Amino acid sequence: MEILEQIAQEAEQNTQVPAYPRSVEKVIAAVMSSPNFWKIVDLSDEPLPLVAEILKLLNKRDLVVFEGNQILLTEAGAELAKKLGIEPFASHRCPTCNGRGVVIDDSLRPAFEKFLEIQKNRPPAIHQYDQGYVTPENTFARVALADDRGDLRGKKVCVLGDDDLMSIALALTGLPARVTILEIDERLVNFIKEVSDKYGLNIDARVHDLRQPLPEDVVGAYDTFFTDPPETVEAIKAFVGRGVATLKGPRCAGYFGVTRRESSLDKWARIQKVLLDMGLVITDLLHNFNEYVNWDYYQEMRGWQLTPVKEPPKEIWYKSTQFRVETIRGFKGFNEPIVGDIYNDAESSTT
Numbered sequence: 001m002e003i004l005e006q007i008a009q010e011a012e013q014n015t016q017v018p019a020y021p022r023s024v025e026k027v028i029a030a031v032m033s034s035p036n037f038w039k040i041v042d043l044s045d046e047p048l049p050l051v052a053e054i055l056k057l058l059n060k061r062d063l064v065v066f067e068g069n070q071i072l073l074t075e076a077g078a079e080l081a082k083k084l085g086i087e088p089f090a091s092h093r094c095p096t097c098n099g100r101g102v103v104i105d106d107s108l109r110p111a112f113e114k115f116l117e118i119q120k121n122r123p124p125a126i127h128q129y130d131q132g133y134v135t136p137e138n139t140f141a142r143v144a145l146a147d148d149r150g151d152l153r154g155k156k157v158c159v160l161g162d163d164d165l166m167s168i169a170l171a172l173t174g175l176p177a178r179v180t181i182l183e184i185d186e187r188l189v190n191f192i193k194e195v196s197d198k199y200g201l202n203i204d205a206r207v208h209d210l211r212q213p214l215p216e217d218v219v220g221a222y223d224t225f226f227t228d229p230p231e232t233v234e235a236i237k238a239f240v241g242r243g244v245a246t247l248k249g250p251r252c253a254g255y256f257g258v259t260r261r262e263s264s265l266d267k268w269a270r271i272q273k274v275l276l277d278m279g280l281v282i283t284d285l286l287h288n289f290n291e292y293v294n295w296d297y298y299q300e301m302r303g304w305q306l307t308p309v310k311e312p313p314k315e316i317w318y319k320s321t322q323f324r325v326e327t328i329r330g331f332k333g334f335n336e337p338i339v340g341d342i343y344n345d346a347e348s349s350t351t
């Protein structure tokens, strides 16, 4: 059997993560592009547990070697790549918008500058809630995207989970008529309330565990929602399903991130089916739109145990695709209690 297929099968057996010859091919191309484990995960766009396992299997076959913290192809590895026509990655990403399709232009800049100041005192991301916030510029790019699609001006907006401080960014622009945030972490709710009082932002901030049904007055009352769920199908139901339950009716919008770092394409297929079954249409999918600041609990996360070399992440490696969805006739949200673990599955690695 062809070696890529062989390695893919063995990797899938050892990790329970769906693996394909292309998964192995992309890891080899990533090693040809960078010796850094986190960059290799970023470029591979495969779940971290699978990338770590493929690297170990390539090492066992003497195709890759671990020299200190570097991951390098061996002579045999380079020969195999040549034989199979595998080449390093090439990028043509737009340097102006960083592939997001929107920019923080003059109309948003004053609010953005204020946000940059305010977020300096934000509570640090904690492991308990799988937190990991995106860069301040990224938070504002999400605002720009939603305004570009006509989803903010004069609208009622609900944010479900807000370590990204979307509620503050949205309120600083003055564009939405109302901003409500539901967040389990009291540190964040208190911080957002303090900022809201200090800057007169009138943010409706509430402590709420999204595994519980929404507060009555939030159901069916909003035009647009934002959320950034943990990467299990259950969490998508809990966060996105609840977000849909906040919407007033058809043709309302929702925004959330789905990553490749903790989700295989097989899981993406399940997630997208859940979305369609809720009566949503996926109107936008912006690859690597979201870039997450490295969190300091990385040594506690499962992924750290799996890495073949122990070097702390420096550059941003964890990214996600920004989804925009819109409701059509017959849509239905999810507002039942959620029991069980919404943070972990075979592919998750930063929980």
Ligand SMILES: NCCCCN(CCCN)CCCN
Binding pocket: 130, 131, 132, 133, 134, 163, 164, 228, 229, 230, 231, 257, 258, 259, 292, 295, 318, 320, 350, 351
């Ligand atoms: N555990 C660290 C990374 C978590 C990222 N997740 C939550 C992000 C909250 N801002 C999920 C990202 C994609 N859904």
